[in-house]
Amino acid sequence: MKFLTRPLLRPGQSTTIRKVMADNIATMTHSSPGAGMAMPPGFDIKSAQCFRPKPSERHCRLPAKDINVQNGTMPPGYKAQVAQLDTFELPARVTGSLGDRALGKALVDAWRRHGIIQIAMSRTQKALWNSAKAESQRFFRRPHHEKAACVDSESYAGYIASGEEVTDGIADYSEIFTITKDLDPSDPRVRARWPCHGPCPWPDTRMKDVMTRYNNSLGNDGEKLLGLIELGLGVSPGSLTRYTQDGWHHTRVLRFPPRNATNGKGKEGRGIGSHTDYGLLVIAAQDDVGGLFIRRPSQKEQFANWKKSAAGLLEDDEGWVYVPPVDGTHTVILGDMMQYLTNNYLMATPHKVGLNTRERFSYAYFHEPAFQAVMKPIEEMCGRDHQQEGSKEEESDEGIHYGTHFTNMFIRNYPDRITTARLLAEDRYRLLATEELRTMGRLPAS
Numbered sequence: 001m002k003f004l005t006r007p008l009l010r011p012g013q014s015t016t017i018r019k020v021m022a023d024n025i026a027t028m029t030h031s032s033p034g035a036g037m038a039m040p041p042g043f044d045i046k047s048a049q050c051f052r053p054k055p056s057e058r059h060c061r062l063p064a065k066d067i068n069v070q071n072g073t074m075p076p077g078y079k080a081q082v083a084q085l086d087t088f089e090l091p092a093r094v095t096g097s098l099g100d101r102a103l104g105k106a107l108v109d110a111w112r113r114h115g116i117i118q119i120a121m122s123r124t125q126k127a128l129w130n131s132a133k134a135e136s137q138r139f140f141r142r143p144h145h146e147k148a149a150c151v152d153s154e155s156y157a158g159y160i161a162s163g164e165e166v167t168d169g170i171a172d173y174s175e176i177f178t179i180t181k182d183l184d185p186s187d188p189r190v191r192a193r194w195p196c197h198g199p200c201p202w203p204d205t206r207m208k209d210v211m212t213r214y215n216n217s218l219g220n221d222g223e224k225l226l227g228l229i230e231l232g233l234g235v236s237p238g239s240l241t242r243y244t245q246d247g248w249h250h251t252r253v254l255r256f257p258p259r260n261a262t263n264g265k266g267k268e269g270r271g272i273g274s275h276t277d278y279g280l281l282v283i284a285a286q287d288d289v290g291g292l293f294i295r296r297p298s299q300k301e302q303f304a305n306w307k308k309s310a311a312g313l314l315e316d317d318e319g320w321v322y323v324p325p326v327d328g329t330h331t332v333i334l335g336d337m338m339q340y341l342t343n344n345y346l347m348a349t350p351h352k353v354g355l356n357t358r359e360r361f362s363y364a365y366f367h368e369p370a371f372q373a374v375m376k377p378i379e380e381m382c383g384r385d386h387q388q389e390g391s392k393e394e395e396s397d398e399g400i401h402y403g404t405h406f407t408n409m410f411i412r413n414y415p416d417r418i419t420t421a422r423l424l425a426e427d428r429y430r431l432l433a434t435e436e437l438r439t440m441g442r443l444p445a446s
């Protein structure tokens with residue numbers, strides 16, 4: 001049995017390890033790394049409640065003093081519960097062992113209860129995240145004209161200035177470098193003018209090398225997680241992973257300005273508005289500043305972002321949960337296609353980002369179906385007693401084409417980007433309906 005050990009712990013932290021099964025699973029909890037940090041100005045500690053686990057989850061509970069330390073990183077002006085999450089360790093390989101099944105079930109249960117989980121970074125991933133963070137800082141510190149040169153008119157990869165992205169009609173303050181599949185202009189898909197297909201305009205090879213290595217490592221975790229979810233749901237092997245051969249995985253490297261140093265284009269204190277992401281899994285790392293909020297799954301909150309925009313959903317309502325930074329961990333939330341495929345059993349996780357008193361760096365890797373994938377809800381998940389009871393997805397006859405969903409979302413988020421203008425002007429959108437773009441593994445006829 002493997003346990004998570006010292007690297008995640010600091011003196012004075014409370015840790016409980018629960019043996020889930022006599023194999024390779026350990027879950028544990030620990031407090032945020034915010035010890036000793038000053039409380040942000042304007043934050044009222046009385047307004048922050050602490051999420052209290054049910055008795056059966058007591059192993060997750062932290063002593064009040066640790067909970068207060070976690071509150072110390074919440075962005076000012078926000079009211080939220082504070083999450084205390086299980087941290088799971090992924091096995092080296094998913095083999096379908098009893099331990100894998102139990103871990104898969106524990107993961108599925110945790111997502112259904114909390115909407116988010118933490119997984120421990122491997123030693124290599126810690127080094128990769130540190131290098132990626134350093135590269136991100138080096139990129140965002142470049143002069144504006146150098147960053148602005150990193151755009152491409154065919155792919156949505158590259159630089160997005162603070163105030164350029166729009167969520168629910170309001171500018172986000174996040175500054176972003178997006179990474180999509182880096183395709184040479186000679187690639188048949190680029191030559192055939194497939195929407196969103198083109199090069200990634202890297203500023204230099206150093207950033208490209210570091211981020212590519214980190215993404216490959218996160219991609220391995222993504223595949224393991226999908227295998228574990230299949231086991232946890234008790235569905236046929238390949239129900240999810242059949243869609244991720246040549247997945248349209250992509251990444252957002254993010255910087256958030258301090259709340260008092262914005263360009264005034266967005267809404268005070270808001271980094272990114274409430275939204276769900278588009279694919280299967282979002283594996284993310286954040287620095288020690290804090291800013292991420294999520295909503296837990298709830299019977300009362302129904303949404304399906306591929307049918308009707310979930311952007312802005314309940315953004316100013318109560319019921320948000322703050323996710324404090326925990327050193328040495330990735331968080332994993334779920335996307336629209338996971339919700340669709342599991343027939344609402346695993347819901348996409350609504351989330352938003354608040355601006356803090358210091359600038360914040362985060363890194364979100366999206367583990368996605370292939371651009372050409374046409375998906376249908378997993379048969380074994382239909383007719384089960386789910387979030388939206390008995391509501392087998394209407395689209396199940398036709399399915400959802402992931403490339404169309406992705407393109408729709410990027411057109412919506414970047415209405416003024418050169419890529420959107422070219423896509424529409426050249427009538428590329430029309431290609432999304434063609435057989436070629438809806439058959440996995442097929443390349444354009446030359």
Ligand SMILES: O=C(O)CCC(=O)C(=O)O
Pocket residue numbers: 252254272277284286291292351352353362363364
């Ligand atoms: O910064 C974060 O923690 C989350 C970013 C996010 O939600 C996104 O990039 O879609």
Ligand SMILES: [Fe+2]
Pocket residue numbers: 275276277351
């Ligand atoms: Fe997101």
